[in-house]
Amino acid sequence: MxxxxxxxxxxxxxxxxxxxxxxxxxxxxxxxxxxxxxxxxxxxxxxxxxxxxxxxTKDKKKFDQQVIPNEIQLRVVISLVSLFAVPLFCSFFSSIIGFTLSAAIPTGVLMISLRGGKWLQSVFLSALLTSIVFVVFTKALLVPLADGPLGTPIGF
Amino acid sequence: MDVYVQAMEMVFRLDVFLTLLAGGAFGLFMGAMPGLTSTMAMALLVPVTFFLPPVPALALMVAASSMAIFSGDLPGALMRIPGTPASAAYCEDTYYLTKTGRASIGLGLGLGASVVGGMAGALILSLSAPLLAKVALNFSSYEYFWLACLGLTCATLVSQSTAVKGLVSLLIGLLAATVGLDATTGFPRFTFGLTEMMGGISFIPAMIGMFAVAELISTILRNEKQATVPQYEMGSLWKVISTRMWHHKANAVRGSLIGTLVGALPGAGADIAAWVSYAIAKKLSKKTEEFGKGTEEGIVAASSSNNSSIAGGWIPTLVFGIPGDSGAAIIIGVLYLKDLAPGPTLFLYKPEVLYAVFATFFIANILLFLMGTVMIKLSSHILKVPYGVLAPCIMMFCVVGAFAMNNSYFGVAVMMAAGVLAWFMKGNGIPVAPAILGMVLGNLLEKNFLTSMVKANGDPLLFFSRPISAALGIVTILIWCLQIYSSFKSGRRHQQNIGNL
Known part of the structure; x- marks a missing residue:
């Protein structure tokens, strides 16, 4: 065992x-x-x-152990924290600052940390992605995601 | 006859065709990305089904699952990384063919066999499900109790872990299913005073978490460099499919039959179907030395098998409400969302919807042939999408999907908790699939267990009082006894080995 x-x-x-x-x-x-x-x-x-x-009893079967490296890089920590920040920010801040902002901020950080830089591209991509998700889910699927101060992006 | 006409009217509509195309494209993309599975593709599409009528909603699931399973072959053939576990069995063979300049043979045969397997599975589903439903109409709570026990037992045993760990996973799922108001007494169980928990833990956010969030955490922690796509030659796919598929027709038919059968077994999904078919093809082959080195027989057998298992998994799902695999468990969720409680009565009250869904299987496989060809041509470009862009997209879809379930962030909390739990479980060799099946089957098992207990009035022999329930009960208990016996035997052998050392 x-x-x-x-x-x-x-x-x-x-x-x-x-x-x-x-x-x-x-x-x-x-x-x-x-x-x-x-x-x-x-x-x-x-x-x-x-x-x-x-x-x-002893488990004789081999399985894929979740590998947690001995030296966890800062990049991995930031990625993991920002991964958990996406739902947390959406849950706690979307009613104040709106879904677009509260999702775009941690998503942007996650993208930057996973891609190891590429700031401008990542910020643009995360803003675009969040706006698309927001518009599709609120307008087409009628999911009541919070507007916030930004309102609906790009005049939709 | 009217039912068939109604079903066709439900299928041949623009919205159904568009959802099949959209679901197919999404499935092809998800399957092609290493680490993203067919089940994850289905789980992520569930929130979209909230807003669709029943037939397009189920068509979306059919298309996504069929195409994702095939698409998993692409990174396997080009980068030696199976896109989904279902493609792992013949990954070495397709990669060998690519390395030796025959990528079109591996991928063409994979596509052709997937279409054949998908069609065969759909045919068997369409023919067998209505017949089985007629038999299942006579089932009482005793039969359902034993059937659920048998299904869950198989799910525990076929999981790629020890029986104890499979059972632990199953019990965690069953325990989660008991949360909320008890159906018989109306008593709130394990709700901790939270009104959101009164209705129970919705298994759709939990499934999204267990499949998507757990995988995201693992991938981030692994911190691996994304593999690159090598240069390869792609010949004519049409030529391969039209000439070589006929040569391997026996393998394709055998693989399809095995796949459907394995798929119908609760807990065993496309990956097990592919491994079983590959092993049988090897056993029956005259060229066993070619297996692992670009065997066409193995590719055809396993490819047809993993695609036919999808339809196979729908048989117990629709007829008994017992999912064949974790993908089918998601289908049960969608069926409930669409007010189509799975079980034999569905064939009585909504046969037109079911026949329409059967028809979408055939259309999805025709589309697979067309879209798969395009996907093969585009695969080298699609596989370059960086995980750093993909992971945030998946996470956001998970959050919005879990929120959309009840328009509440409680679903998001359930999703995250389930994701973290699944990550811990996987890290300790505890499989996740039995937990999902437990969550889905928990209510059915408890309801039939309590009803049977009340009817039996303390007499356990009444659980075996009807012929089918007796047969199911004896088979289930025999499997339990055999498992306990083999555990004792292997334990003793292990002790002896230690003693010898």
Whole structure:
């Protein structure tokens, strides 16, 4: 077994115990032994068993390990942060500054970091891309993305 | 007869044709980009289907999946990087042909075989699904319970990991499906007081996250340099397809049949279908030494197989509501979005829609032939699109798609959480596909489990009281027992090996 498997196993056992505790308060169907908690209890029990098996048995199959390099370059960190910033900016700032700006800023940063420079091209591409997505989704598909102070780009 | 006429009226419309073209072009592009899979292409198109009528929405999915699977051959042949996992089986062969100046043979045969496979799969789907639906109409909760168990068991076993890890993934999916108001008692489960969670975790944003976001994180962390396309000679594709395909007709037919069958098996998708067909073609070939060195037999068998598996995956999806693979799980999501609950009753109440969808399979494969030819000619240019431009585009589509599900950023949060979870799972050898199937099948399994429990009133033998349920139950339990036995056996062998050392 690997340490990762042990950690997963321990986490699953804890999750299983938590679930069993939580589901014990779920109501049953009137006059029946089964109810809202039955199915989650079965899942929790099986998760617990799997956790124990993972903890004690060895995984002999090879799999593609997610490679996290020992020396993570600054570029990778910025890319990863800006990748997560796209949904975060859209969720928290689009109602204030609009979807176009809140998506274009992190997308631009992501593009610059992934392409290792090419600032002007990346800024132009991210602005163009965000504007196209905004226009297509708001005008053609009627998704209510926030306008913000910029309004709809290019007079659409 | 009226049903067929109605179906044809639904298909031969400009909007359906345009969605087939658009879905096809998107699928071809996504499949050709290494790391972007057919399932990801389908997941990213789901938000677009919100705004389309049922037939164009499903046509979009059919076209995207069919074309993405073929398109995965292109980077395999030109750069030795399979575009999708389904092309991995014969990547060495197509690349060998390109290296030796015969790129047109590898790609032409791949295209021809994909079209044959797609057509054969569509034919089998059209003929078998209505017949199976008639049988499935007599199913009770016992049969559905065992069928769901059997499907999920197969999904766990065929995943490229250990059975335990496959089961863990499945249980995570099933657990996610229990979130929200319980259908039987109306009791809120695991909602943490959040009103957004009352309706449950929508599996479409979760699927977008698991397939797209997880892959983006992995690719960024790998920080690899983008491969370049070498110079290659491209001969006449038409000549290859018209002359050599006939020579390999037996391989194409066999590959198509195997692909459809494997595709219909829950959990086994196009990649497994391609590997199985390739292995069988090698076993039956008189030129086994050519396998891995540009074998035409292997390319035809595996190419026809991976494309036919798409239609195969639709058979259990439409008839029983049990997805054949993760792509079919997305189809179930689209069917529900379009108020077409999958199952045998769909064939009773909306047969015209289903026949229209079957027809789109045939049209999509005709289009594949035309668009695939153009794509092969353009491939060297398309493969130059930098990942630095592509990744931000994908991320933005994911965000807008997850938002469009309920016009709420809660979907975006679900997508991101699912993406991170899937990345962790993959990093620990836990496959993602069983979790998706668990999320999709969770409600069906729980509903039939509880109904059967109430009907059985504590008597477990009633789960085996009907002939089909007994057969399904026995097969399922036998598979479980065999798996446990083989795990014990391999564990003991491992202990012995350690002892010998």
């Amino acid at each position: 690997t340490n990762k498997d042990r950690i997963w196993g321990a986490l699953l056992v804890m999750l299983s115990l938590g679930l069993l505790y939580k589901t014990s308060s779920f109501p049953s169907l009137p006059g029946q032994l089964v109810g809202a908690g039955t199915f989650p209890e079965v899942i929790a029990t099986l998760l617990g068993v799997c956790g124990i098996l993972l903890f004690f």
